[in-house]
Amino acid sequence: MDVQEFRAAARAWLAANMPRVDPDNPPNYQIDDTAVWQRSRELQRRIHDGGFAGICFPAEYGGLGLTREYQRSFDDESAGYELPYPLNVPSLAICCATLLDVGSEAQKREHISAALRGEEILCQLLSEPGAGSDLASVTTRAELKDGNWVINGAKIWSTAVFAADYGLCLTRTDWTEPKHQGLTMFLVKIDAPGVTVRRIVDINGHAEFCEVFLDNVVLSPDAMVGELNNGWTVASTQLGHERRAMGGGSEFASGVEEFPxxxxxxxxxxxxxxxxxxxxxxxxxxxxxxxxxxxxxxxxxxxxxxxxxxxxxxxxxxxxxxxxxxxxxxxxxxxxxxxxxxxxxxxxxxxxxxxxxxxxxxxxxxxxxxxxxxxxxxxxxxxxxxLNMPREFAADRGVPFNEVRSNRSS
Ligand SMILES: Cc1cc2nc3c(=O)[nH]c(=O)nc-3n(C[C@H](O)[C@H](O)[C@H](O)COP(=O)(O)OP(=O)(O)OC[C@H]3O[C@@H](n4cnc5c(N)ncnc54)[C@H](O)[C@@H]3O)c2cc1C
The missing domain is CATH 1.20.140 (Butyryl-CoA Dehydrogenase, subunit A; domain 3)
Structure with missing residues (x-):
């Protein structure tokens, strides 16, 4: 099917199946409202069943395996319809896009397809009180015990964890390496024992951010995303997808978001x-x-x-x-x-x-x-x-993380 045929098919399907936006009563997209997430899951399921989910995700993981032009034509045609926008960022355009790049075959088959069916939402467990811009300074630790990974630490500013099923969680697995080299990414199930989610109320009264506490959370080895101690590569991939998504340039986001x-x-x-x-x-x-x-x-x-x-x-x-x-x-x-x-x-x-x-x-x-x-x-x-200008100075470059001077206790 060429792009024009795809566009025509999308137009007809949208008209027959998706709710039109009533300008006098626009849809609620306020993401601190759990009902919005439920509605998004339902709409995503509808789009999936209609054959228009994951246009740029490969077919073997539940998508259509088509180019950005097809996604753009769907975006054009879907203007004026209620869509599951909250699922774009971070679930589809950041987390699933990252799994597509660096996840295992099993992770791609399980999580990307579940997300495209509207059955799973993924979130980002990256920032910590002492690691935001300097993300490689995370101190959430993962230790191997009896063949499983045990996670302990705290994350903050994680968007909509309360609505999510899994989070991509950056941890430190080797404290003797420089900060970028001892990190490992894991997929953490949000309702696993030991995960506590607390919502943060913002100045505008909304509560989409969360604090997440991880206390002896046990993960099997297949929860690792990418390789052991290569978590910075995974995180960098993820941040790249995040920048593209935040700039409105991700092919894995669907629809042009129209927040009234x-x-x-x-x-x-x-x-x-x-x-x-x-x-x-x-x-x-x-x-x-x-x-x-x-x-x-x-x-x-x-x-x-x-x-x-x-x-x-x-x-x-x-x-x-x-x-x-x-x-x-x-x-x-x-x-x-x-x-x-x-x-x-x-x-x-x-x-x-x-x-x-x-x-x-x-x-x-x-x-x-x-x-x-x-x-x-x-x-x-x-x-x-x-622009290839010189890198900014960093006192901890090349220094084993456990020798970097800081005010943390570990
Ligand atoms: C809407 C929103 C959604 C978010 N969602 C998530 C999420 O889902 N998951 C998650 O893990 N995190 C999330 N975050 C957290 C976000 O990634 C961090 O807030 C951000 O990276 C900044 O980190 P920080 O808050 O620790 O600030 P800091 O890093 O402490 O920065 C404080 C100030 O110092 C400046 N600064 C720091 N270092 C430098 C430097 N080297 N050069 C110049 N200036 C510098 C910063 O620009 C900033 O102005 C979210 C934040 C927002 C606002």
Missing amino acids: DSNRNIDLVALARALGTTADPATRAGIGRLYARWAVHDTLIPHVMGRMATGELPAASASLIRLFVAETEHLANDVAVGLAGPGVVVGGAHDSAEERALAHNLLARQIISIGGGTTEMARNVISERV
């Missing part, structure tokens, strides 16, 4: 009209600057992804789009808040749905520049691995 309250969906021209400020030069300049930026955004992402696919740009170039998306979202937030003024904070005279959405987006402003690695780290990656 996103900055992009807030009609700033309509808001300016309602506020009577369309003649104000600063308003006009701000909106114009933002619209120009969105236009560059829409061109830059396929441009960079295309050059990465042909090898003209290195894989690290995903950081270019990751950075640009964050900066554009910040600009959108700043322009919108400047436009709406104090009403965003204290409830404006117009007290519109847009103003309330802007208030929420303002509180969540920093998320986009931290999740998926911070924008400062993206700049480091671009300077070192795209």
